[in-house]
Amino acid sequence: MSLFKRAVVSEITSHAGIVFSTLLVVWLSVLIVRLLGQAATGDIGANVVLGLAVFSSITALPVILAVSLFIAVLTTVTRSYRESEMSVWFASGLSLYQWLRPVMQFALPVAAVVAVLTLFASPWSYGQIAEYRQRFEQRSDLSRITTGQFIETDDGKRVFFAEAPKRKGDELGQVIARVIEPDWLSVITADSASIETEANGDRFVVLGPGHRYDLKPGTPEVRLLDFDRYGIRIESRTSPSAIEASRREALQEVKARPTVELLRSGDRESMSQLMWRIAFPLAVLNLAFIALPLGAVNPRLGRSGDLLVAGLIALLYMNLINLSRGWILNGSLSFGLGVWLVHAAFLGVGLFMLWRRTRVARPRRRKARPA
Structure with missing residues (x-):
């Protein structure tokens, strides 16, 4: 050269x-x-x-x-x-x-x-x-429910508190959740929690076994429910955030x-x-x-x-x-x-x-x- x-x-x-x-x-x-x-x-x-x-x-x-x-x-x-x-x-x-x-x-x-x-x-x-x-x-959504911490989801309409799991195979131990609905204020307690995804893409936190206490604000009406399994939907594929996530996934899929x-x-x-x-x-x-x-x-x-x-x-x-x-x-x-x-x-x-x-x-x- x-x-x-x-x-x-x-x-x-x-x-x-x-x-x-x-x-x-x-x-x-x-x-x-x-x-x-x-x-x-x-x-x-x-x-x-x-x-x-x-x-x-x-x-x-x-x-x-x-x-x-x-x-x-x-x-x-x-x-x-x-x-x-x-x-x-x-x-x-x-x-x-x-x-x-x-x-x-x-x-x-x-x-x-x-x-x-x-x-x-x-x-x-x-x-x-x-x-x-x-x-x-x-x-x-389940990882946000950290043991020993109060975690808010859905703009504060749901509050979760979880303890460490005591049984082998459980993702979380005892869970306390507060859920605000249009007519009811619910307090839910359960011995364990896990997450499941349905065929349509909706994801649920599945609690159980446990109890649910419903209060209607401004009235003396109270409901008590015992359950073996109770699901709380934490994300729907029809929500705006889920639709935007689907668009990102489609674009990412083409690039990949x-x-x-x-x-x-x-x-x-x-x-x-x-x-x-x-x-x-x-x-x-x-x-x-x-x-x-x-x-x-x-x-x-x-x-x-x-x-x-x-x-x-x-x-x-x-x-x-x-x-x-x-x-x-x-x-x-x-x-x-x-x-x-x-x-x-x-x-x-x-x-x-x-x-x-x-x-x-x-x-x-x-x-x-x-x-």
Whole structure:
């Protein structure tokens, strides 16, 4: 490898490592804060925060790698122009076209890693995230009924207090529950509790054996009921929160499908997800290529405007990929066209910008003065 290629690859690697580590730390900080907030409100378990953070980071790696490579190439080229190092390379007989080989030499392995992540690792990670959340949802409402603590559910209409189980096999020991209904105020005591899920998705806390005391506020009417098993519905699949959870599960299910299954399915939802997975490796190469002409700046001018334009172009690229994904899902765009249209357009823009940066302007002809 020549001195020029070694210098370019080394500097891009250094910049990419710094940008990647910075973006990853920022992402992890925001993610962990969000997950801890969900754990504090009881949406997820505290014991799954670390696992969810790891799997969520794997799903975010394609975007982080693409942005890191784009910024690394952009800053390397910009620095060479700012510090007049590019003039030395140009005087040595090199042009901006010679930068393509070392840049692509670094970008191709990154694109290969992104392809593995989007086609295989990310679907597996989404599946693990869905499994974590599903496991917690199956026991989330019961896990809120912690031994030795008063726990409120359903906006305070139900209050539970449970002791530690005394018999082997019981999930909870003696339980006291207060339930507020439109006409009755109920106090329920039971020797044990467990959770059961019906075929329609409704979940119940099953108490028993025990007693139920009903009081009608404002009247002397009292009812007493002894039971062997008593179920309290804690979540219905027709509730707004359950419907929203079902929508999230459906979206997560599509993202978790293996790539081979998406190819076999062939429906619009699968094709839109497949397009998104194929788009990111191509976007890595395109962004690295576009960064070359974008980084070619005038050393005498300020650099804020050039960096802003570069950031807007990269943001537009990513948004158009997501927009194409939505068009394929809605049937407005075919998969065969959507999978390459955005990339071809930006590749054409990059080629035009590179030609503009490298072309030599013809000298102007001076008009001969009349004698």
